[in-house]
Amino acid sequence: MKEPDLLMNMYHRLWEERLDQLDFILDHIKKSTVMSSITKKETKYTQDLPNKKMFVEREFNASQDKVWSAWTQSDLLEKWFAPKPWKARTKSMDFREGGFWLYCMEGPEGEQTWGRSDYKTINPKSSFTVIDSFCDENGNVNNDLPAMHWKTDFMKTGNGTKVVVEITFNSEEDIRTITEMGFKEGFEAAHQNLDELLEED
Numbered sequence: 001m002k003e004p005d006l007l008m009n010m011y012h013r014l015w016e017e018r019l020d021q022l023d024f025i026l027d028h029i030k031k032s033t034v035m036s037s038i039t040k041k042e043t044k045y046t047q048d049l050p051n052k053k054m055f056v057e058r059e060f061n062a063s064q065d066k067v068w069s070a071w072t073q074s075d076l077l078e079k080w081f082a083p084k085p086w087k088a089r090t091k092s093m094d095f096r097e098g099g100f101w102l103y104c105m106e107g108p109e110g111e112q113t114w115g116r117s118d119y120k121t122i123n124p125k126s127s128f129t130v131i132d133s134f135c136d137e138n139g140n141v142n143n144d145l146p147a148m149h150w151k152t153d154f155m156k157t158g159n160g161t162k163v164v165v166e167i168t169f170n171s172e173e174d175i176r177t178i179t180e181m182g183f184k185e186g187f188e189a190a191h192q193n194l195d196e197l198l199e200e201d
Contacts, residue, residue, distance in 0.1 A: 041195065043188045049172050056165040058191050059157060062198040067161040068125045068154055070194055074101065080197050082106075083189035091137065097122050102139045116141070117150075127153045146174035 044057040060067050070076045074093040082088040085108045093101045100118040116139050117130040129152070134145040141147070149168040154161055169175050 041191075043184075043191050045184055047175065049175065052169045052172060052175065054167045054169070054175060054178075056167065056187065057162065059160055059162045060191075060194065060198055061160040064125055064154055064156045064161045066198060067163065070197060071152065071154075071163070072128070074103075076197065077101075077103075080193035081190055082193075083186045084193065095119060095122070100139070102135070104137065112137070114139075125154065127151065146170065146177055148174075148178070 041059050041061070046055045046057075047053070048055070070080065072095050074090040074095075078088045078090055080088075081103075082105045087106045089104050089106050089112075091102045091104070093099075093103075095101070097119055100116050102114075102116045104112045104114045106112050114135050114137050115132065116135045117132050120129045120131065122128045130150045131147060132150055133147040134142040136142065146169060151166040151168075153164045153166075155164070156162075169178070
């Protein structure tokens with residue numbers, strides 16, 4: 001075989017190998033994109049203004065036990081509850097009926113916003129209810145800002161756990177105030193933090 005023919009055959013095999021590699025890479029990208037669209041979760045919000053309620057629904061790719069722990073243990077709550085670059089800091093936590101979680105959201109410049117969650121009912125691994133209020137660092141409630149009654153349910157699904165939060169307000173104006181304060185955006189960002197935390201184990 002003449003040298004030009006040898007070169008042509010060599011180039012032909014080389015390009016076949018490269019095209020095979022390209023097919024493999026494109027197939028991998030396609031599968032990754034499909035999996036990403038399947039596993040990506042979004043926080044859903046609905047409002048019932050006449051009844052002064054907001055509903056929040058989110059699915060997580062983890063067991064009910066793991067998701068429950070992430071919502072009820074202070075060391076885990078601190079890792080996800082605040083939207084980045086803010087951090088959640090616990091001053092005290094007593095997770096029992098009649099107990100409360102006293103915490104702050106701490107910003108990158110050291111600014112702090114304090115809150116407390118008073119636990120009213122607890123059905124282990126299934127649901128709990130709290131009164132969530134703004135307060136000072138000693139837990140004294142700030143009545144100038146809206147308080148919220150949270151009922152949080154945990155339900156096992158085929159691929160993980162669904163969390164449904166029913167938030168009841170004292171007035172429609174309180175719903176608007178919380179929304180204008182960025183509640184939806186902040187809670188969505190916190191849920192993304194929780195996704196990352198649940199993927200660690």
